[in-house]
Amino acid sequence: MEMNTSSNSGNNNRGEYIVSDGVRLQDSCSYCKSAGRTSIFHGSWADSLTVDDYQDLLDRGWRRSGSVLYKPEMEKTCCPSYTIRLRASDFVPSKEQRRVSRRMQRFVDGALEVKKSVEAIEDPSICASACNEVSSLGPKETSSVLKKEKNMGDHITDYLSEQVNKVIWTCRESGQIPFSVQLPKASVKKVSQSKTKLLVEGAENLMYSSNIAFQIAATIRQAQSIAKDASQSAEDNPLSPKIISEKIAASLDQLVKINGLSIRACNGHINFYTAATQTSPNKDSHTATSSQESAIGRKGCSLRNSSVHPHGKRRRLEIHLKRSSFDPEEFALYRRYQINVHNDTPDDVSESSYRMFLVDTPLLPVQPSGDDRVPPCGFGSFHQQYVIDGHLVAVGVIDILPKCLSSKYFFWDPDFAYLSLGKYSALQEIGWVKENEVYCP
Structure with a gap:
């Protein structure tokens, strides 16, 4: 033509x-x-x-x-x-998009270390253990450590989200989750301590959580309702958020080794727990001395292994x-x-x-x-x-x-x-x- x-x-x-x-x-x-x-x-x-x-x-x-x-x-x-x-x-731009731009700017400025950040992501227990030790030597030092903890936390949630998405894909390939729908991307969020106090017993160690099972269940229901040949009702769909979260959590536990974190499904949520109780930077918190800060560095939260690198090469x-x-x-x-x-x-x-x-x-x-x-x-x-x-x-x-x-x-x-x-x-x-x-x- x-x-x-x-x-x-x-x-x-x-x-x-x-x-x-x-x-x-x-x-x-x-x-x-x-x-x-x-x-x-x-x-x-x-x-x-x-x-x-x-x-x-x-x-x-x-x-x-x-x-x-x-x-x-x-x-x-x-x-x-x-x-x-x-x-x-x-x-x-949204808040998340602005955060992406700021992260790139920190990286270009030398405030985000490539190799060490990857090492920390591969072992989330680094932050789960070491970042509990927050310096209270003074406002400036405390602010610096909290900034390091926040940046490291961002990397851990990104890593966990990636692992959950990989497991969801594995579940689809094995037929545990249907292939016929386009599923949303999982997002793992850090759980604030104010929220953990409202949860059931044992939730004091809850660090991260994802509600992706609810999104998957809703997507499947929606696909069934609009399909021309869909004859089953919502009750006929066996994949409730609770069942989906249990499947994902079980697969995560078998396929993904995340040191320092345990994985459990709870009422449709996929939760990540630490072995030790998370502390907060108040007057009862542990005070880290300069030698203790060096020890933290060896564990992964100092300038050597964290994402923060104020004097790094541009x-x-x-x-x-x-x-x-x-x-x-x-x-x-x-x-x-x-x-x-x-x-x-x-x-x-x-x-x-x-x-x-x-x-x-x-x-x-x-x-x-x-x-x-x-x-x-x-x-x-x-x-x-x-x-x-x-x-x-x-x-x-x-x-x-x-x-x-x-x-x-x-x-x-x-x-x-x-x-x-x-x-x-x-x-x-x-x-x-x-x-x-x-x-x-």
Whole structure:
């Protein structure tokens, strides 16, 4: 199929683009891992395509994977996918998003240590034991130690959330939780001492908790209620929050070794307990001397092992925007990401599949024209590289179009998981759009 139309992005002729006839396809689903061909969509192969025409297709529900254009049959496919559209000029960051930005700034300033933070995350007992010892030598010292404890606590909750999500995926693969629904991400929160006093006996050691079982149960009920062939009532669903939390807690206890923390399900909640009672920094708290602070350091909460590193070396964060092309360093990072984060087998992550998915593009590049209609980088397909001190840590695959920035995929170095690079990249992309709205209002 060939079409010739006019352009409005930098030149007055869109030129020729070539797209093969579309077909209706059925395939296995990479989201719910269904055994049958339950993913239903229309697909076409594009040899070349202008950014204006792809923008029009995007606005009509089409997307691209490499040079393949596809549009899901939303009413029939097993896992409908919805594009998240955001008007960048109206965006206001949430508290969590601001926290991600501040964490990255601390990291760049040398206040967040890479290796030592990872070591602490791998052994949450470090903070469970050592961070109970809070210095009360003076307001300044106390504030410093409390800041260290807070930062370490953030890393531990991130780590626990990641482990819970991995176990949920394992439960789905084993059939304990149905594959047919898109489940929410788990979040583990630190439990304040004021709340633990209101709980049942034994809760004085409760440190962290997650309510993901309630969210999963609600998602399953909602999916059943809107399914056309759903005939069972809510009472027919055996997966109550209590049962789900018990399954997850049991799997966590078997599959994940978290030193210093025990895991139990309690009335639908997944709780993490310490062996010793948590103390608070009041007048009855333990007072740490300078020698005791050194001992704390050996356990993991001093500057040596904690996330706080006031006098650390500043780091250089660079974000490079380059046209889509194969880069061996990017492929090595992608391969490591897919294997470690998504549990792909090495055989599944080939160079050819990577090229087809994230390098190949039918979009005809538009070079900057010097006027106010094209941004300085031009239009087309790009890879946005995040480089820290010369080391590639993440790559965002994006299409820059006349009316939007389309974010296709993002992969990152698993060693930097605690920086929440996915969230950080989204904030950077929003910022880029705001800066370039003058060219594409």
